Amino acid sequence: MSVLKKSNNGKIYILRSYHKLILYIMNILYKFFSSIVTTVVLLALYASAASVATFIENDYGTSVAKYLVYNSWLFNVLHFLLAVNMIVAFFKYKMYEPKRLSMFLFHFAFIVIVIGAAITRFISYEGSMHIREGDTSNKILSYISYLQIEINNKEFVYKSETPVNFNAVSGNKFNEGIDFDNEEFSINLKEVIPNAVENIVAAENGRAIVVFTFLNNNIRNNVTIKYGETKWVGNQLFCFGTNSPDNAFYLDYINDTLYFMNNEEVSYSMMRDTIEGRIAAKNLTPLHTKFLYSWNTNALVLNKIYPKAKTELRSMGIKSNGGQNALIFDITNNNQTQELLVFGRENYLGKQKSITSGKYKIGISYGSKEIDLPFSLKLDDFVLEKYPGSSSPAAYESFVTLTDDRVSKVEQH
Structure with a gap:
């Protein structure tokens, strides 16, 4: 088949249709996807990839396995090829006929699994719900980690969140410029230390470091x-040796003594003793260990003072899964750069760490986030069965009540 077409300059071109070429290519694709050899090769590749991912997850953690295997485009392509292969074989061998019921169930189930995996991977979200017996919850903790940024000037708040997967083998890059309240902010991820622990060590040229427990x-x-x-810790601002606003808990180290001053009256009591009293607001007072200081809904206990020290971050190794990742950011505003250290990891709710720059409070958190569900679950009963004569669990089951107020539905499962 051909078509004649006359151009503007009077020349005549012959446009040949490529239906034969298209049919030829389609025939090759059909033979490829309907071949048993193709099925065997794809399944072998799939099994190999899953096996490798299992070993990676065992040694380096889930985030590394997702980055290298599960979330890679090659694994997604493999899923797609397997789905097409199963669909073509489904019609080629007429598995919809009653006499091929067993083959029909196998192929149909695999196709449904692949479709479900695609939905989970691209258009849905996953999470875990922590719920005690008798409690009700409508929140889950996301499996995906997020980097959440918040800038507050007491009048307006800027918020953003970015799904990330920082781990020992990825590039671990993040750089964002923010225009907020006619100010420019630059947030740059300088370093990621996997499975990090923070050690305080003595240093001749170091500065005073205070460690305390704060209940907010x-x-x-x-x-x-x-x-x-x-x-910032919760809604309380701490300032150590710097000019502090009225709402701050002020600390200072003078002549080998740690002092504090608060804008509100503080009650104190000595642990394991009957000593107690009150300290007037805005009164510079020594801060001692083994004392409990409380005001409003806050309480503070001084643990230790390091007169001259510095902090060092040390990784427990990329094969360790016990620690959190340490993220070191450079935050620039008004040509001034400050460093912010944030700890977090997947499957743990991110805790915000903040700095102040002028009138702005800049906070960053890293980790999973809470997601509200359109329904709620109540754990009515949790049954744990153990092996006879052993404390090892053999099986468990949960009885829950699902409540969906949108459709006035209550179901027990």
Whole structure:
């Protein structure tokens, strides 16, 4: 088949259709996808990839296995080829006929699994729900880690979140410029230390470092602050040796003594003793160990003072899964750059760490986030069965009640 077409300059071109070429290519593709050899090769590749991913996950963690295998485009292509192969074989061998019911069930189930995997991978989200017996929850903790940024000037708030997978083998790059309130902010990820622990070591040219336990709205925080730093912990601002606003808890190290000053009255009591009293607001007072200091819904216990020290981050190794990743950011505003250290990892709720720059509070958190569900689950009963004569669990089951107020539905499972 051919078509004649006359151009503007009077010349005549013959446009040949390529239907024969298209049919030839389609025939090759049909033979390829309907071949048993293709099926065997694809399944072997799939099994090999899954096996390798299992070993990677066991040695380096889930995030590395996702980065190298599960979330790679090659693994997605392999899924697609297997799905097409199964669909072509389904019609070629007429598996919809009653006499081929067993083959029909196998191929149809595999196709459904691949479709479900594609939905999970591209258009849905996964998470885990932590719920105690008798409690009700409608929140899950995402399996994906997010880098969440918040900038607050007490009038307006800028928020952003980016799904990330920082691990020992990925590039670990992040650089974002933010225009907020007619100000330019630059946030650059300088370094990622996998499975990091923070050690405080003595240093001749170091500065004073204070370690204390701070209870804010019944949430316990272990806080380390260096001389010259400001740090937000929950809704409380701490300033160590710097000019502090009225709402800050001020610390200073003078003549080998640690002092504090608060804008509110502080109650104190000595642990394991009957000594107690009150300290007036805005009164510079020595801060001692073994004392509990409390105000409003806050409480503080001083753990240790390091007169001259520095902090060192050390990785426990890429094969360790016990620690959190340490992310070191450079945050630039008004030509001033500050360093912010953030800890986090997947499957743990990210805790925000903050710095102040002028009137702005800049906070970053790294880790999983809470996702609200359109329904709620109540754990009615949790049954744990053990092996006879052993404390090892043999099996468990949960009885839950699902409540969906959108359609007035209550179901027990």
